[in-house]
Amino acid sequence: MLSYRHSYHAGNHADVLKHCVQSLILEALKGKDKAFVYHDTHSGAGRYDLKDDHAEKTGEYVDGIGRLWGEDCPQLLHPYLRAVKALNPNGNLRYYPGSPLLASALIRPQDRMMLTELHPSDYPRLAQEFEGDRQVRIAREDGYQCLKANLPPKERRGMVLIDPPYELKDEYRDLVAGVQEGAKRWATGTYALWYPVVFRQDIEFVERRLKASGIRKILKIELRVKQDNVERGMTGSGMIVINPPWKLEQQMAELLPYLTEKLGQSPQAGFTLEWLVGE
Ligand code: SAM
Known part of the structure; x- marks a missing residue:
């Protein structure tokens, strides 16, 4: 089943959190000259038009990137926001970069990207976005199979973003x-896993399994824009980061209060920053 289209949700509060964390991990990898790989298992279309029918129908971006646009944001958000601004040079917010386009704005000539996407409409868009770009390889394959086949990367440095649609339990x-398979092949890679806050039990299941997996250094970053409530759909989102760059915890400690204030939709908005598993 491939009914999920990210175009309905691009630029919402969950994208802001995910892409902010993604940008901080990529910036940290740039701390050394040595090349790295950015591997995106669920890439989406790459670029989103916030004025198209899908985005207009939900208007989700208004309470996401819309709330940061034109604001004097903390410096830690600048790499992410520069990539959004680069798509909107006239200053009007219209286009939003998905995770692959954000990564391509941040990587250097020596780095490379591996992208997978399965959707029959989004795959061609993604392929067209990066046509002729020699730093990028795109496959219309299952994200987890491709990850398994490509780890460890030859650079032995980099990040994997796993951002599934969660249409099915x-x-x-x-x-x-997928993460366990990945960590078996490449234990030192940084893995960033996105999750929605809808059913709290699903998140607890993932946390329990990861804690029991033997994988070390697992940081949980969660931003709730409202109180948990299954009837209201997604009330927040989180990123579970395995082997985070050493500064990420401190950076998120600085950013999460700001993001909660900016993106919160009720007095119960809040955040969590904790190690599920330490060193
Ligand atoms: N990472 C993107 C971003 O931040 O801009 C958004 C990705 S969206 C949440 C999830 C995507 O995964 C959808 O475009 C969907 O078509 C794709 N997808 C679903 N199952 C997949 C699979 N098994 N392998 C690769 N892609 C898949």
Whole structure:
């Protein structure tokens, strides 16, 4: 089943959190000259038009990137926001970069990207976005299979973003299995896993499995824009980061209060920053 289209949700509060964390990990990798790989298992279309029918229908970006646009934001957000601004040079917010386009704005000539996407409409868009770009390889393959086949990367440095649509319950199980397979092949890579806050039990399941997996250094970053409430749909989102860059915890400690204030939709908005597993 491939009914999920990210175009309905691009630029919402969950994208802001995910892309902010992604940009901080990529910036940290740039601390050394040595090349790295950015591997995106669930890439989406790459670029989103916030004025198209899908985005207009939900208007989700208004309470996401819309709330940061034109604001004097903390410096830690600048790499992310520069990439959004680069798509909107006239200053009007219209286009939003998905995770692959954000990565391509931040990587250097020596780095490379590996992208997978399965959707029959989004795959061609992604392929067109990066046509002729020799730093990028795109496959219309299952994200987890491709990850398994490509680890460890030859550079032995980099990050993996795993951002599934969670249309099916099994996807939480697949996520844990995919990460465990990855860590077996490449234990030192940075893995960033996105999750929605809808059913708290699904998140607890992932946390329990990861804690029992033997994988070390697992940081949980969560931003809730409202109180948990399954009837209201997604009330927040989180990133679970394995082997985070050493500054990420401190950076998120600085950013999460700001993001909560900016993106919160109720007095119960809040955040969590904690180690699920330490060193
Ligand atoms: N990472 C993107 C971003 O931040 O801009 C958004 C990705 S979206 C949440 C999830 C994407 O995964 C959808 O475009 C969907 O078509 C794709 N997808 C679903 N199952 C997949 C699979 N098994 N392998 C690769 N892509 C898949």
